[in-house]
Amino acid sequence: MIVATVSLLTSEAQTTITLNVTAEQKQTITGFGAAAMESLMRPIQDVSIIRTAYEPESPIGLNILRMEMSAHTKGDITREDVGWDSPYDWHGYLPAVREAKSHGALILATPWSPPASYKTNGDATGGKDDGVHGKLKESMWGSLFTWFNTFLSYMQANDASVDVVAIQNEPDWWVGYNGCEYTPQEMHDIVKQYAKRLNKDKFGVRLLGGEPLGFNPEYYRLLMQDPETEPYIDLIGGHVYGNYNCKKNLATSAGYAAGKEVWMTEHLINPRGDNGGIRDLPTWQEQLDFCEDVNECLLNGATAYIYWYLAKEYSFIGDGTLYDQATCLSPGNDRGKVLDRGRLMGQFARQLKGATRLAHTSTLTNSSSTPGVNQRFEMSAFLKGEELIVNAIDTLSRDLNFRITLPYNVDHVHRIQSTEGNIYVEDDPEISAGCDFTFSVPARSFTTFVFHVDDESLAVNRPKAAALRQSDSEVYSLSGQRLEREPSRGIYIKGGRKVVK
Helix, strand or coil: CCCCCCCCCCCCCCCEEEEEEEEEEEEECCEEEEECEEECCEECCCHHHHHHHHCCCCCCCCCEEEEECCCCCCCCCCHHHHCCCCCCCHHHHHHHHHHHHHCCCEEEEECCCCCHHHECCCCCECECCCCCECEECHHHHHHHHHHHHHHHHHHHHCCCCCCEEECCECCCCCCCCECCECCHHHHHHHHHHHHHHCCHHHHCCEEECCECCCCCCHHHHHHHHCCCCHHHCCEEEEECCCCCHHHHHHHHHHHCCCCCEEEEEECCCCCCCEECCEECCCCHHHHHHHHHHHHHHHHCCCCEEEEEECECCCCCECCCCECCCCCCECCCCCCCCECHHHHHHHHHHHHHCCCEEEEEEECCCCCCCCCCCCCCEEEEEEEECCEEEEEEEECCCCCEEEEEEEEEEEEEEEEEEEECCEEEEEECCCCCCEEEEEEEECCCEEEEEEEEECHHHHHHHCCCCCCCCCCCCCEECCCCCEECCCCCCCEEEECCEEEEC
C-alpha cells in the first residue's frame, strides 16, 4: 500500500463536473464476489487464495463465492477424464466453500448442466459435433429440483452449506463445454410445475432463476408476472456479456424484480491475447473499464456484482499460469499475489457492502446509455450508516474539478484514490462542515470519497426506504458482512444505521 497526501486545491482552468446527490434511496448492495475457479470448471484447491480474498483484513473484501453445481457427484469422474490434477465434482469445491464460509461469505451454486442422463444429448456438454443440443428431457423436469436437494444435502453434511442456488448457467447459450439450454417458456413451466420440490426450509437456501448470457429480461418477465411462479424465485440473476444493451437488460430485469435482489453473477473484462507466448496483465485503461463495469451494473439496479475466475492475470489474484510451457510467468502474475484489479475491486467491496445507492443528477451530457459506449467520467453515490460514499471514475487524460453537492451536512471526508502506478492512495483531509465541495480529480483515476454525515442532519432528513431496499431488520458488520442475528454487544449496521451496544 502506498500512502500519499493528495491536494484538494482546484484550478479554475480545469473542466468542472458537478454531481448532485439526492436523498432518494435505490437498491441496497448485498456484496461482491467471484467464481472459485482458476480455469474452466477447475475448483480452487489452494485455500490461501480464498483466504486472501475473503478474510476481514483482505484488500479485496469479497463476501460472495460462486461455485459450479457439477453434473458429476463424488466418484463419478476421475482425473484421467478431465486431465486435471484437481477433483472435478462436488467434493472438489469443499475446501474453497468451507474457507469462504469461515469468513462469512454467501455461497452461490450454479449448474452448468444437470447429469448427462437427464439430457437429450446424453452428455453434460451443451452439445458435440453431431449438432444435437443438450436440453433437459421433459420427462426429467420433475427430477431437476430433487437433484438440487441431493446436492444441497451433500454440501450441508460436509460443513459447506449453500445460500443461493441458481436454475442454470446461461440457458440461452449453446456451448461445447458443460451446458444446457432452456427457453424462457420452458424455465417458467419447470418452475411452475416442480419448484415446490426444492426443500428451501431444510437447507436455508434461496432460488435464483436462470443466469442468461446478456441478462435477457424475458427469462424473468414470465416468471415474475405469473403469480404461480413469482413466489418461488427469490433472486434475479444474469450476466452482462455484450455491449451496453446488456446493462439495459439488467435494468429491465430489475424492473420485474418486485423487490427481490438482482445479482450480476458473471462477467469478464478484457482478457489479453498472447504476446510472444506470454499473456500480459491488463492495461490501466482496461482496469478503469473494469471499474466502469462494476459501477454501471450498480447504477442499473444490481445488488451484487460477481466476477468470473477469482485467480487469473485479468482478475483479482495471480495464478502464476505458465503460458509458454517453459518457465516464464505472465509478468507480475505471481501466484497468490493481490493484483491491481483486486485492489480496485476492494475500493468498491470494502466500502459498499450493506450500503444503499442514492439517486443523483449531474452536468454530464455524454450518456452512458449509448450502446457500446462507456462514459469517459462516471460516478455513483451510496449511504451506509453515517457514511455517504461517492465514487468517481475518470478515464480522461487531464485532471478535472469535481463538484459534489450532498443532501446532508458532512463534517469529514476520507479519500481513497487509485492512479496508474500508484494504487490505493489514501489521504484524510480536513474539510469545513457543509454539503457543497469541489475536489481536484486526477486524470485516469478511480477515487472514492467517504464523507461522515453529521448525525443531526441525517436524523432530520433520513428518507423512507424505497421499494427495492432490503428489510430494516437486516444486520451487517462494519466490514459489510451480513450477520445471521443481531449482536448482543458491539458496533454494527442495522437498517442502514450504525448501532452501538
